[in-house]
Amino acid sequence: MSSPHILIVGAGVGGLALGQNLKKNGISFTLFERDASPSVRAQGYRVRVAGGGAEGLRECLDDEMFNLFENTCAESKPLTDGGRFSAMNADSMESLFPNEFPGLPKGPGGPGQGPPEMVKMSSQKVFNKPYNVDRTMLRNVLLLGQENHVKFAKSFTYYETTSTGVTAFFRDGTSERGTLLVGADGTFSPVRKQLLPNVRYVDTLSRVIYGKMPLTEELIARFQPKALKWMTVIQDQSLTLFMEPVRFPKDASVVTNGRVPRIDDYAYWVLGGNAETFGLSDAEFHNLSGKDAADLTLKLTSHWDPSFKAIFELQNAAQSAPLRLITAKPERPEWTPSANVVLMSDAIHAMMPTGGSGANTALADASLLGRIIAEKGVSEDSIFCRPDVGICLASDKWQCRRRKEVVGFQGFRRYEGGDYLS
Template sequence: MSTTNNNTVLISGAGLGGLCLAQALKKHSISFKIFEKDLKRSFRAQGYRLRISEFGILSLQYALSDEIWSLFEKTSAVFEPSKPGTRLSTHTAEALAAGALGGGPPPLGNVKPYTVDRTTMRDVLLTGLENELHFGKAVANYTTTDSGVTVHFTDGSSETGALLVGADGVKSPVRQQLLPEYPFLDTGMRILYGKTPISEEFEKKFLEDAQHGMALLYDDGSSDNAPKTGVLEAIRFPQGKTVEHITLPDDYIYWVMVLRKEHLPISDTEVLRLDNEASSDLAVLLTKGWHSRLKPMIELQDRTQTSTLKMSSVDPSMPDWEPVSRVTLLGDAIHNMPPTGGAGVNTALRDAADLARKIVDAGGTGNVTKATISEYENDLREFSRKWVGLSWQGGTKAFGLKPLEECEKLSI
């Protein structure tokens, strides 16, 4: 079955960048449809804590209606500045000298950031988009003509519109067709993400100084020959369990461990196949030598929420490509980066708002040309190169990323 509307923006992916773009288009009365490969809204976990900083905030303010911006603010977690000395040794639970883990990129600006739960923020951005959102739609490929683009889905259906936007993450099938040789790298680092509910038992057992704000962890690997670094942050929602139609999570500690693949006790192939339970077991194994006041973070983890991922990144050089008038990209689909500094989500939001603005300034999709897309993509590359580079610098200081020339190229 094929559906046609040559004025419609077709968005592949219902992540935060794609939804931000959709909200901006809706705000300016521009037709769009969103296609998400997941079978339903809550098909899988959507992540944990995010920090929305200056250019992410400005992008959301452009994209969102007053009502949805207010909902975003109301559902944000408390932003707790970190206490001095929250660089901790995992073996002594004592503060390390400043700079022991290095630092991330410089601050994004003077605007107070928002701390949000990713799933909650996604629910906010989904508000009012139900009629334009289609689940179970995985992109197979697309075809273009002078007048439009047709997206073909793996279920045999298709949609035709004015512009296709690949907002579908690191493994974007849209980018795979548009830029099949674009340079992505395996940093050689593997990440364990987890979530630990802040229960009464947890508060009694866990180091009090690490229960507020962010703490950086340093583990020299003395117990398991696996040097690792980590981050944790308390995410708290004092506004209650619900805000309007949004259900907020219980308070939790968000935690991350980063280590080189060669320091893991199992093969890399096995690591990248771990499910939630096996990832939880790996976290327990890797922290067996931690101090008793820090181990509760792992011992009391929500075992359904732990995951293991490859830390990949676009090559920071981000070479130019030839634009086409009917297809473009945003977010991780084109500039996946190390998580250091939290610039990934903010850059995706910036992409979404900028693309929407350029469509609006052109007078709608009927006036979008190759020159419009070229201007958007030039701006995207110029902006993203800076933040990918800063993320690499921060990752090198904090996590010991390998030099670029030692990283393996990825085909994704």
């Protein structure tokens, strides 16, 4: 049997982790990313890697790479150091997690991390230590050593399969042939739309604007000091601000010998509410520029305590962006089985961003799929799955193995309302 060549569409956290896993196992692959560069748009900021995500990442990386990952993480503190405030009173601090939230069992990363039986996603030992990670930093680290495998500005359009492989076609008129096509291309995955055209995600009708800003002396002087200790939630009747200082104990540029740029300490924030609160149509909200998003946060929080408004008044508009919260429902799809096309991470099981569940599941996907390819190769025996097996997340055996883990995890986190998206 000839050695497989894997085509990965999407250079997000999941796709890059899979690339590292394949590289570690000596398997040929090419990774295609539609963005022109890793830094062309906002990538989100802090994410907590824990449980099955940390375990999966450890399996994907060799010892040297995992050491680099650990040395580029931000500092972590107990969640009990955080606080909850009323938006109108900066002196109203309460404990952030006095008890478990109703319906949110504690995981290794705290409430919102998923039910304990769903955190472990392979046969390896579960990591009990959560890692506080900057998403841009993580992508930069995961790119190391596989730069020659990644092609940017490659926008996938469609694929064609044969009995021996698959060909991916791109908007620039080029095509690439391989043994297996992996759709790691996010919530609005073009690969999924061709493979599973009837699968629709759900708009939860929740909206957020997120951003970051340096931990400057002015912010530290103006913002409520207790709220800058660690994770903080600030609430009024219709809005919730989640914010967290992100501090790096080590300089990434030094740790990586200049291969990854330094990121200065910053405050990460997310302002969330329902669509009605933001007062914009879907199109208007989606098309908000950074400046427009920043202006909207100032308008929505104009009645807040001055100490809390400082984070919006001092924000860098270029780092602010809107996000519509979308999730998948664990429903059984209809599809034509294929041994040459699979889906992973948000391309097939988009999750709410609470607790970092999407990133952690993507890393677990990357470890399991990479392991199956390394151990069993690409064939009908290792990849193919009949649709009557159950709720498979794509047409492949590896994701049937993931069925009880991910669909159960997703069922726990599923949103029971909202509108289907086409």
